[in-house]
Amino acid sequence: MDYRVERDSMGEMHVPADAYYGASTQRAVENFPISKLRFGRRFIWGLGLIKWAAAKANKEMGRYDGDKADAVMQACDEVMKGSLDGQFVVDIFQTGSGTSTNMNANEVIANRATEILGGDLGSKLVHPNDHVNNGQSSNDVIPTAIHLAAFGAVREDLIPSLTTLAESLEGKADSFKDVVKTGRTHLMDATPVTLGQEFSGYAAQVRKGIERMARVLPELEELALGGTAVGTGLNAPEGLVPKMIQHIADRSGYPFREADNHFEAQAAKDAVVSASGALKTVATSLFKIANDLRWLSSGPRTVIGEIKLPALQPGSSIMPGKINPVIPEAVMMVAGQVIGNDASVTWGGANGNFELNVMMPLMSYNLIESIDLLANASTVLAQKCVDGIGANVARATELVERDIIIITALAPHVGYDKAAEIAHVAMDTDRGVREVALEMSGLDAEELDKILDLKKMTEGGVL
Numbered sequence: 001m002d003y004r005v006e007r008d009s010m011g012e013m014h015v016p017a018d019a020y021y022g023a024s025t026q027r028a029v030e031n032f033p034i035s036k037l038r039f040g041r042r043f044i045w046g047l048g049l050i051k052w053a054a055a056k057a058n059k060e061m062g063r064y065d066g067d068k069a070d071a072v073m074q075a076c077d078e079v080m081k082g083s084l085d086g087q088f089v090v091d092i093f094q095t096g097s098g099t100s101t102n103m104n105a106n107e108v109i110a111n112r113a114t115e116i117l118g119g120d121l122g123s124k125l126v127h128p129n130d131h132v133n134n135g136q137s138s139n140d141v142i143p144t145a146i147h148l149a150a151f152g153a154v155r156e157d158l159i160p161s162l163t164t165l166a167e168s169l170e171g172k173a174d175s176f177k178d179v180v181k182t183g184r185t186h187l188m189d190a191t192p193v194t195l196g197q198e199f200s201g202y203a204a205q206v207r208k209g210i211e212r213m214a215r216v217l218p219e220l221e222e223l224a225l226g227g228t229a230v231g232t233g234l235n236a237p238e239g240l241v242p243k244m245i246q247h248i249a250d251r252s253g254y255p256f257r258e259a260d261n262h263f264e265a266q267a268a269k270d271a272v273v274s275a276s277g278a279l280k281t282v283a284t285s286l287f288k289i290a291n292d293l294r295w296l297s298s299g300p301r302t303v304i305g306e307i308k309l310p311a312l313q314p315g316s317s318i319m320p321g322k323i324n325p326v327i328p329e330a331v332m333m334v335a336g337q338v339i340g341n342d343a344s345v346t347w348g349g350a351n352g353n354f355e356l357n358v359m360m361p362l363m364s365y366n367l368i369e370s371i372d373l374l375a376n377a378s379t380v381l382a383q384k385c386v387d388g389i390g391a392n393v394a395r396a397t398e399l400v401e402r403d404i405i406i407i408t409a410l411a412p413h414v415g416y417d418k419a420a421e422i423a424h425v426a427m428d429t430d431r432g433v434r435e436v437a438l439e440m441s442g443l444d445a446e447e448l449d450k451i452l453d454l455k456k457m458t459e460g461g462v463l
Contacts, residue, residue: 002016002017002018003015003016003017004016004017004121004122005122006022006023006026006122007023008022008023008024008027010023010027013026013027014026015122017121018121019087019111019121020084020087020107020108020111020112020115020121021087021089021104021107021108021111022107022110022111022122022128023107024100024103024104024107024128025089025090025100025103025104025107025108027100028090028091028094028095028100028101028103028104029089029090029091031094032090032091032093032094032100033091034091034092034093035091035092035093036091037091037092037093037365038088038089038090038091038092039088039090039092039101039361039364039365040149040365040368040369040372041082041085042149042150042152042153042368043145043146043149043364043368044079044082044085044088044105045079045080045082045148045149045152046144046145046146046147046148046149046152047079047101047102047105047141047145048076048077048078048079048080048105048109049076049080049148049248049251049252050136050141050144050145050148050225050244050248051072051076051079051105051106051109051132052072052073052076052077052080052247052251053243053244053245053247053248053251054132054133054134054135054136054240054244055069055072055073055076055131055132056069056073056243056244056247057135057240057241057243057244057247058131058134058135058240059073060243061237061239061240061243063134063135063237063240064130064131064134067117068113068117068125068126068131069131071113071114071116071117071126072109072110072113072126072131072132074112074113074116075108075109075110075112075113075116076109078112079105079108079109084108084112087104087108088101088104088105088108089104090104092361092362092365093361093362094361095358096351096357096358096359096360096361096362097138097139097142097356097358097360098138098141098142098360098361098364099138099142101142101361102133102138102141102142103128103138105132106128106129106132106133107128109126109128109132110124110126110127110128110131110132111126111128113125113126113131113132114126135228135235135236135237135240135241135244136225136228136236137227137228137229137235139224139227139228139229139230139266139356140224140225140226140227140228140262140265140266141225142360142361142364143223143224143265143266143269143357143360144223144224144225145364146269146272146360146363146364146367147220147221147222147223147224147256147271147272148223148248148252148256149364149368150220150272150275150367150368150371151217151220151221151254151256152252152254153368153371153372153375154213154216154217154220154275154371155217155254157371157372157375158213158282158371158374158375158378159210159213159214160375161374161375161376161378161379161382162206162209162210162213162282162374162375162378163210164378164379164382164383165206165378165379165381165382165386166203166206166207166210167382168382168383168386168387169199169200169202169203169206169289169382169386170199170200170203171387172196172199172386172389173196173197173199173200173202173203174196175196175391176194176195176196176198176199176391177194177196177197178194178196178455179194179195179196179391179393179396180192180193180194180195180396180397180400180454180455180458181193181194181195181198181306181396181399181400182306182396182399182400182403182405189403189404189405190405191403191405191406191408191409191457192400192403192406192454192455192457192458193458194455194458195306195307195391195396197458198292198296202289202292205285205288205289206285206286206289206378208285209278209281209282209285212278212281212282213278213279213282215278216271216274216275216278219270219271219274219275220271220275221254221255221256221257222256222257222258222259222260222265222271223245223248223256223257223258223259223265224259224262224265224266225241225244225245225248225258225259226241226245226258226259226262227259227262227263227265227266230263230266230355230356231261231262231263231265231266231267231355232262233262241258242258245257245258263355266355266356266357267352267353267354267355267356267357268349268352268357269348269349269352269357269359269360269363270349272345272348272349272363272364272367273345273346273349275367276341276342276345276346276363276366276367276370277342277346279338279341279342279367279370279371279374280338280339280342280370282338282374283334283335283338283339283342283370283374284335284339286331286334286335286374286377286378286381287331287332287335287336289331289381290327290328290329290331290332290335290381291328291332293307293309293325293328293385293386293389294325294328294329294332297309297325300392300395304395304399305392305395306391306392306395306396306399307389307390307391307392308389308390308391308392309323309325309327309328309385309388309389310327310384310385310388310389311323312326312327312384313326327380327381327384327385328381328385330377330380331377331380331381334373334374334376334377335377337369337370337373338370338373338374341366341367341369341370342366342370344362344363344366345362345363345366345367347359348360348362348363348366349363400454401432401454402432403433404423404426404427404433405423406433406452406454406457407419407420407422407423407426407433407437409451409452409457409463410422410433410437410441410448410451410452412462413441413443413451414441414442414443418440418441421440422436422437422440422441425440433452434448434449434452437452450463451463
């Protein structure tokens with residue numbers, strides 16, 4: 001491989017000749033050949049935005065040459081747009097501050113800016129530390145990038161996807177409002193509900209998930225920029241950071257602001273843990289919904305079969321005609337992954353030692369992955385499953401008519417003990433409640449039809 005020689009504070013390193021990164025990044029590549037996992041698009045965009053804002057603020061304050069600042073800003077634009085993503089080569093499992101990734105960004109931007117100015121890669125015409133990292137530290141850049149990436153992903157990806165799913169479920173709730181079916185508690189038959197009521201519950205879960213995600217956004221608006229190494233702001237000149245954050249807010253269109261307390265912002269990652277906890281709750285909701293859809297469509301002839309899921313692909317390599325609930329199962333696996341990610345984020349958040357958290361790359365990767373997975377899974381669940389669900393009215397009616405627990409509506413009229421006796425006889429003789437009640441309750445057929453009105457049972461009150 002063709003290479004060039006670059007130097008950092010520890011000496012010379014061989015770097016691929018055409019790479020925009022430099023010696024510090026190459027050291028990290030060689031030191032951390034662990035997972036092949038890399039920071040994703042959102043995070044790299046966040047790094048580019050931070051460095052762009054720093055160059056713009058430094059230029060405005062006359063802290064370094066305007067031509068160099070312009071070149072840095074142009075390189076940062078390319079980072080933000082994704083054209084240099086292939087240059088971000090450091091493994092997620094690295095130094096816990098993310099210093100290697102911050103230097104990866106500094107070197108890529110510095111070398112690209114050098115190239116823009118007509119200099120040679122590695123010449124440091126634009127310096128990665130003195131120029132690109134001016135007024136910053138890895139210790140405030142990386143937590144800021146986490147917040148930028150997570151905020152954008154929640155606002156632009158997850159909340160819209162959850163809204164799509166909620167609207168889809170609400171549409172089905174309306175369509176199924178007159179389909180009376182058996183309610184179930186403890187997986188056992190219970191009093192009737194409508195299929196629409198069940199779906200309204202699913203829709204409400206998703207709507208509450210949207211509210212939960214919206215509540216974590218103000219925490220993510222706080223940026224650690226300005227704390228530099230340990231929260232004191234050493235080497236960040238007065239006035240620089242407010243300008244940087246204002247530029248970040250203006251360009252992103254989001255109300256980012258400086259952290260209330262820089263020591264908390266760098267030593268702790270409670271906002272990230274909080275966001276991950278909300279994601280875990282959303283994942284739990286999606287698991288419950290997806291699993292219910294799987295059960296409600298089960299059989300379809302020998303179990304419940306009250307709904308029909310869209311047939312998307314053959315379900316077996318050996319059983320012809322078998323169709324499986326593939327979308328709900330995929331969503332359930334996503335939920336499992338997100339719940340596991342939350343455990344990693346939680347443990348990462350516990351490892352803030354004195355003035356710095358030292359598990360930030362792990363926390364960032366898992367947080368953003370959870371947001372992406374839930375956003376994609378919500379859209380898929382809505383468009384490839386919920387939108388195409390149909391009600392099996394005949395099956396729902398058959399099962400609810402055989403439901404022994406409709407005896408509950410009779411109990412206020414004949415007493416609990418008598419109603420229980422009727423239920424047991426109906427169960428033991430495999431007959432319907434109406435038939436047995438006519439023999440044992442002392443009520444005539446007209447009275448029983450009024451009391452055992454299945455649709456009215458779903459509306460509450462005493463019949």
